[in-house]
Amino acid sequence: MDRKQHWSDVYSKRAADRASWHQLRPALSLELIDRAGVDPKAGAIDVGGGTSTLVDELLEQGFANLAVLDVAGPALELARARLDDRADRVQWIEADVTEFEPARQWGLWHDRAVFHFLTDASNRKAYRRALEAGVAPGGFAVISAFSLEGPERCSGLDVVRYSPESLADELGAAFELVESRDEVHMTPTGAEQAFVYCLFRRV
Ligand SMILES: C[S@@+](CC[C@H](N)C(=O)[O-])C[C@H]1O[C@@H](n2cnc3c(N)ncnc32)[C@H](O)[C@@H]1O
Known part of the structure; x- marks a missing residue:
């Protein structure tokens, strides 16, 4: 499967706010970030951020060193256009997380609904390498995935729950x-999806 092609098509062919994972505001992510007490100066990266408004919220909170990574260029274009002038304050990284070699570290690594697409152990190992390189000791990761009660597939792809x-x-x-916290996400078509959100600290 060509991930870049798949995800670029997803964002090119349908309005982002019709995607099953769309949320108006990433409320639970923000709550966990707040609870972690992430230092805004330490910065944050939203991995597989797509068109999520998490970056808007973190900019609003005064976060420096913000980055959004996504394999789909069209998703990053949409997010940049939405942010307009503020887009220049964000580093936009078009890359597959499994091939990502971070050039710096962030105080927060955020991933909602990305890791769960990695069905091969070798891809998960590569993700972990990037995560370890991207988060300094004492830093945090908020990772959310479909929970054991969640769907088995998303966007036509198998997931690991x-x-x-x-x-x-x-x-x-x-x-x-x-x-960790559970959340039942309501998709734009009214379906329920069970997520688990986990806050981790880098030891
Ligand atoms: C289900 S969407 C979630 C988007 C966003 N995190 C949110 O909560 O709205 C998954 C996102 O991850 C991106 N993605 C999928 N696999 C990826 C990979 N291996 N590396 C980087 N991005 C990836 C997709 O392009 C898409 O934007």
Whole structure:
């Protein structure tokens, strides 16, 4: 599967606010980021950020060193256009997270509904390498995925569903699980999707 092609087509062929994962405001992510007490100066990266408005919210909160990474160029274009002048304050990284070699570290790594698409162990290992390189000791990761009650597929692709424990196992000893929360997301067509959100701290 050509990920770049798949996801670029998704954003080119349908309005972003019709996507199943669309949310008006990433409320639970923001709540966990607030609870973690991430230092805004330490910056943040939204991995597979797509057209999420998390970056708008973090800019509003005064975060420096903000980055949004996505394999789909059209998603980044849409997010940049939405932010208009403020887009220059964000680093836009068009890349596959499994091939990403961070050139710096951030105080926060955020991923909503991206890691769960990695059905191959080798891809998950590559993701973990990028995560470990991108987050300094004492930094945080907020990762959300479909929970054990969630759908088995999204956007025509298989996913791996997680409990907080199985997600923590995947991340390994470098990350300790601080807190987890469940959320039932309502898609634009009214379907329910069960997510688990996990806050990790880099040891
Ligand atoms: C389900 S959407 C979630 C978007 C966003 N995180 C949100 O909550 O609205 C998954 C996003 O991850 C991106 N993506 C999927 N696989 C990726 C990969 N291997 N590397 C980088 N981005 C990826 C897709 O282009 C898409 O924007």
